[in-house]
Amino acid sequence: MSFQPTPTDISVIISTASHTDNKETPSLATERRITPSWSISVLKAKLETMTGIPPGSQNLLFKAPGQADRWITGGEERQIGEWGLVRGCEIVVHDTRPPTARVNFGDISSVEKYELPTETYETLSNSVLAWKKNQKLGRFNPDAQSPESLLEEQVARDTHEISARGIAVSKRAIVLPSSPPHIRRGTVRYVGPVKEIPFAPLKRTLDETEEQPVWVGIELDEPTGKNDGSVAGTRYFECGSSCGVFVKPEKVQVGDFPPLELDFDDMEEI
Incomplete structure (x- = not known):
């Protein structure tokens, strides 16, 4: 050629x-x-x-x-x-x-990662930690409440909200905030502690000997939730996939909220 x-x-x-x-x-x-x-x-x-x-x-x-x-x-x-x-x-x-024998460049698990030692990080003057210290924020605020006192306040607030709002199992409710057309409504299926959800100020889950914040488990009419009534393998109520949600009591409003139904008259006009 x-x-x-x-x-x-x-x-x-x-x-x-x-x-x-x-x-x-x-x-x-x-x-x-x-x-x-x-x-x-x-x-x-x-x-x-x-x-x-x-x-x-x-x-x-x-x-x-x-x-x-x-x-x-x-x-x-x-x-x-x-x-x-x-x-x-x-x-x-x-x-x-x-x-x-091929190199997998997409696998980052074998890549050595650098981790800054905690004691070294705490000595830096240009870090977020240093800024929080200067601004006296978070745990550096001398007037800040302890995580334990925040837990007590949270439990008391939850208990009050449950009573004041009349939240109870089997009652119909909507999840706040809700405004048309994005209204999530359903039925209360659980009221009580959910030990798998960490308490943020303590940065850990609570054991059974400690007071527990209250959560409200709702079975939604539509699959717009986050679970099936279980959290981290522990089941609190039964519902369909993505039809369950756990929210704080102040996010729940109970009342006469009938299940969502299709308007067949409107469908005939489409």
Whole structure:
């Protein structure tokens, strides 16, 4: 095959073959300019910088519009231009190494991570912690309540809200804030502690010997909730998937809220 080299570069799509479900599908897909006079060995060396696949482990599949796919074979010194490079053609790089020998650049679990020691962080003058100290915020506020006193207040507030709002199991309720058309209504199915939900000021879950904040579990009429009546494997009531929600008592309003029903008269007009 006679070939006259030309210095004109041609834009070519470079992709790699990924294996999914025992099938190879192109991935990566980046466009690069290729010089037709490059030898196959030179091309493979350049492809290694793009794909991470060593030249000796590359099998190259050439794809061109209107032509059958061809493997690039026949010697490393042959020029890539012999395959008829045209704009829009594609070179798919196949990795012949076994999967266990390939580097998985998408797996960050093996990447060593730097963690700043707590004692070092506390000595920094330009950190968020230093700013909180200067502003006397959070635990650095001398007038701030202790987490334990905040827990007592929360339990008392929850108990008062439950009584004042008349919240009880089996009552119909809506979740606040609610405004048309986004009104979440349902039936109260549980009133009591949910030990799996951490108390924020303490930054931990509470054990059974401690006072527990009160939560209201509601089975919603529509699947706009966050669970099925269970939290972290503990079931508090039965309902459909995404129909359960746990909210604080101040977010609940009980009343005569009938289940949502379709307006068939309106549907006939659609």
